[in-house]
Amino acid sequence: YAAKTRQCGSLIYHPQLDAGSQESLSLLSELRRAVENDELRLYLQPKVDLHQGRVVGAEALVRWQHPTRGLVPPMQFIPFAEQTGFIRMLSAWVLAGAAKFSREAMDAGLSLRLSVNLSTRDLMDQDLPAKIEALITPLQVPPASLCLEITESAIMDDPERALSTLEHLHAMGFKLSIDDFGTGYSSLAYLKRLPVDELKIDKSFVMAMERDLDDARIVRSTIELAHNLGLSVVAEGLETLKAWVILGKLGCDQGQGYYICKPMPQDQFIAWASSWQPPDPEAATAESMMA
Ligand code: C2E
Ligand code: MG
Ligand code: MG
Ligand code: MG
Numbered sequence: 001y002a003a004k005t006r007q008c009g010s011l012i013y014h015p016q017l018d019a020g021s022q023e024s025l026s027l028l029s030e031l032r033r034a035v036e037n038d039e040l041r042l043y044l045q046p047k048v049d050l051h052q053g054r055v056v057g058a059e060a061l062v063r064w065q066h067p068t069r070g071l072v073p074p075m076q077f078i079p080f081a082e083q084t085g086f087i088r089m090l091s092a093w094v095l096a097g098a099a100k101f102s103r104e105a106m107d108a109g110l111s112l113r114l115s116v117n118l119s120t121r122d123l124m125d126q127d128l129p130a131k132i133e134a135l136i137t138p139l140q141v142p143p144a145s146l147c148l149e150i151t152e153s154a155i156m157d158d159p160e161r162a163l164s165t166l167e168h169l170h171a172m173g174f175k176l177s178i179d180d181f182g183t184g185y186s187s188l189a190y191l192k193r194l195p196v197d198e199l200k201i202d203k204s205f206v207m208a209m210e211r212d213l214d215d216a217r218i219v220r221s222t223i224e225l226a227h228n229l230g231l232s233v234v235a236e237g238l239e240t241l242k243a244w245v246i247l248g249k250l251g252c253d254q255g256q257g258y259y260i261c262k263p264m265p266q267d268q269f270i271a272w273a274s275s276w277q278p279p280d281p282e283a284a285t286a287e288s289m290m291a
Contacts, residue, residue: 013027013075013076013077013079013080017080024080024084027077027080028080028084028086031077031080031081031086031090032086034064034066035089035090035093039064039065039066039067040062040063040064040065040090040093041062041063041064041065041071041265041266042060042061042062042094042097042098042101042265042266043060043061043062043063043263043264043265043266044058044059044060044061044101044114044263044264044265044266044269045058045059045061045256045261045262045263045264046058046256046260046261046269046272046273046276047059047113047115047234047254047255047256048254048255048256048260048276048278049253049254050244050247050248050252050253050254050255051248051253052278053277053278053279054278055110055112055273055276056111056112056113056254057112057113057114057115057147057254058101058112058113058114058115058269059114059115059116059117059149059256059263060094060097060098060101060114060115060116060117060266061074061117061263062074062078062090062093062094064076064077078090078119082119082120082121085121087119087121087122088121088122088125091116091118091119091122092131094116094117095116095131095132095135095146096135097266098114098116098146099114099132099135099136099139099141099146100139101114101266101269102114102136102139102141102145102146103139103140103141104270105269105270106141106145108270110270110273112145112273113144113145113146113147113175114145114146114147115146115147115148115149115177116146116147116148116149117149117150117179118148118149118150118154119154120153120154120157120158120162123150123154123155123158123161123162123165123166124158124161124162124165125165126164126165128165128169129165129168129169129172129174132146132169132174133172142173143172143173143174144173144174144175146174146175147174147175147176147177147197147198148169148174148175148176148177149177149178149179149200150162150166150176150177150178150179151178151179151180151183151184152178152180152181152183152184152185152186153184153185155178155186155190155194156184156185156186156190159190163190163193163194166194166195166196167195170195170196171195175197175198176194176195176196176197176198177196177197177198177199177200177234178191178194178196178198178199178200179200180200180202180203181199181200181201181202181222182201182202182205182218182222183202183204191229192229196231197231197232198226198231198232198233198234199222199225199226199231199232199233199234200233200234200235200236200256201218201219201222201223201233201234201235201236201252202236202237203236203237203257204237205218205219205222205237206219206235206236206237206238206239206243206247206257207237207239209243209246210240210242210243210246216246219235219247219250219252220250223250223251223252227251232253232254233252233253233254234252234253234254234255234256235247235252235254235255235256235257236255236256236257237256237257237258238255238256238257238258238259238260239257239258239259240259240288241259241279241284241287241288242288243255243257243259244259244279244284244288245284245285245288246288248281260276261276
């Protein structure tokens with residue numbers, strides 16, 4: 001696997017990368033340089049209300065515009081950033097960008113909630129709530145305009161400490177979401193105690209639900225579970241009109257996926273949102289039955 005990906009010249013991070021190795025040290029210094037030289041890019045992917053068809057938010061997804069390797073996807077440097085602790089710097093950069101964009105959207109008359117992904121190490125940082133507050137206060141962005149996405153695994157690394165940070169964030173008014181729900185190892189006992197507002201059904205279930213009955217059942221049960229716990233539920237990986245129709249019928253609150261739009265550079269988002277037209281519900285149902 002490593003040999004194959006190396007050949008195509010785009011490999012930055014791979015699991016075999018040793019923490020102390022030369023390769024790893026040079027990647028770390030490259031990442032530091034990336035921040036200094038303004039090589040990180042904030043991409044946004046819309047989140048749409050499935051009942052009304054309105055754009056209600058966007059997820060901030062980072063990319064690295066590398067001088068020689070081109071646009072590098074997050075999975076090629078986020079795991080490494082997590083291992084080395086660089087992730088805190090990266091998260092601060094993304095949070096600052098999301099707060100700034102949130103201000104721009106408000107000024108353009110759009111009411112959007114910006115979702116930002118956090119990692120274990122962010123949750124272990126007891127100053128995180130104060131740091132985020134310091135970013136939004138001067139911009140007059142309300143805490144509820146930001147949603148922080150955390151995976152089950154990030155929480156389960158040190159559940160008590162994560163819970164304390166999450167409670168603090170929740171008390172300050174930030175929205176909280178469990179990302180990739182169904183793929184981690186959280187227990188329902190923890191889920192019940194977590195002050196979260198939203199569950200995001202992992203895209204693997206959503207993308208498979210049209211052909212696999214078990215995946216369809218998982219999607220349906222997760223929507224019910226979320227609603228029974230008073231949480232809103234988002235389907236990620238919404239790739240087809242048929243998925244849009246099915247999820248709407250199942251009562252899923254929001255969708256995010258390539259059918260709606262792929263992540264785009266942040267400066268394209270406001271124009272995209274103003275031209276977005278949801279599928280007409282009746283036509284969509286008829287069309288999706290024929291597909
Ligand atoms: P995630 O948070 O679960 O984000 C959703 C990922 O699914 C994004 O990939 C998005 O482009 C992709 N996606 C959305 N809709 C569809 C679809 O319909 N079909 C398919 N095939 N994929 C879809 P992306 O941008 O490559 O990010 C991958 C992961 O990298 C994210 O998963 C998240 O875990 C991590 N990540 C991205 N940006 C950040 C960041 O700023 N901070 C942290 N800590 N992690 C990040
Ligand atoms: Mg996410
Ligand atoms: Mg996800
Ligand atoms: Mg993920």
